[in-house]
Amino acid sequence: MALDTVQILYSKALRYFVLTRYGQAASTCVKAMNQGVQGDQQWPSLRASVLLLYFNVGATTASSEQGCSSRMAKQFHIDDKYDDIASFVSGLWKQAVLCYHGQPGLVEPSVVSAFLLVTIKANVPGVGRQVAEEWFALLPDATLDLLAGLEAQDAQVQAYTECAHIYTCRILTQTGDYDSARSFIEYNGILTDEKKKEYLNTIDQVQQNEQKEQERRKQVEQQRKEAEAAAKLLAEKKAAEAAAKELERQQQEAWAREKEANDRRQQEEKANAQHAALTPPIQQASPLQQGHTSPAVHIDQRLAVFKTWMQQLTATGSAAYVAIVLVIFALVGLLRGPRTQMSRAVKLVVAKLWQTIQMGTKVTYL
Secondary structure, three states, X not given: OHHHHHHHHHHHHHHHHHOOOHHHHHHHHHHHHHHHHHOOOOOHHHHHHHHHHHHHHHHHHHOOOOOOOHHHHHHOOOOOOOOOHHHHHHHHXXXXXXXXXXXXXXXXXXXXXXXXXXXXXXXXHHHHHHHHHHHHHHOOHHHHHHHHHOOOOOHHHHHHHHHHHHHHHHHHHHHXXXXXXXXXXXXXXXXXXXXXXXXXXXXXXXXXXXXXHHHHHHHHHHHHHHHHHHHHHHHHHHHHHHHHHHHHHHHHHHHHHHHHHHHHHHHHHHHHHHHHHHOOOOOOOOHHHHXXXXXXXXXXXXXXXXXXXXXXXXXXXXXXXHXXXXXXXXXXXXXXXXXXXXXXXXXXXXXXXXXXXXXXXXXXXX
């Protein structure tokens, strides 16, 4: 009755998985696993099928766009604290071990290889390495002897060989531990020489590809750095050119302003010069002219001085001198008239007379 129930649950979980109802598929697989543990203990083929479906649902859930949640972890009956994908995948393995009485060494090779593929798909190779090393270490000696005595074409040997291949050629190489992978293959007593050679060649090829990939990444990184340096230099050059252009523009603007100011000043000076040329100059009066306001006033002043001088001469009794002076003034008046031959002659006579008077004046003084 129990087997029929497990079969029904397995079929139902498979339908849920096909319909992409992963939560219900996981819950149904957990029910089938619990039912199988509580029922007949001899259900190896059905147990492996249920666990393979359980792993597939878990891998699909772990790699889905929605990711995993605490609710999804509970649907897979994972009781441990849910932190990340690695703990989720580890929880899947712990549930599988419970189906084998809690002994990892009793888990079938086909189930182990399926779980290792789940760790690769979920990108948690560390979890796969831990599980594989634990399983290889806990395999019973009777199981190892049985595998060593079977033919290479036997299903159990092929399942074990597949586990060794995934562990060495995919998980260890993904973690970069090539030496451990080679050592495991070289000292393995189950693998045939042909398989050992094949796996070692695979490891060498993966390592070479990884080295090439590292070199390529280094070249890409170097090219990126060079491109960044070139871009930086170009940006600095452009910035320097822009600064130089800006400085040149400022200098040109300063020169233009200075030229405009000079032109404006020259125009103002030219306009002032033209204005000064059109405006008559203001004549400054001489010291003699400043005291002479008009001809009439000037004549009156001269008459007053002359009268004062004549009075002084009369008072001193110099009548002869007065007569001489009058004659001189009369002659001067004649000389100021029209220029004739007579006036020139008179002028000459007056000049001689004036010299004589000067000499007489000197004698008189003496």
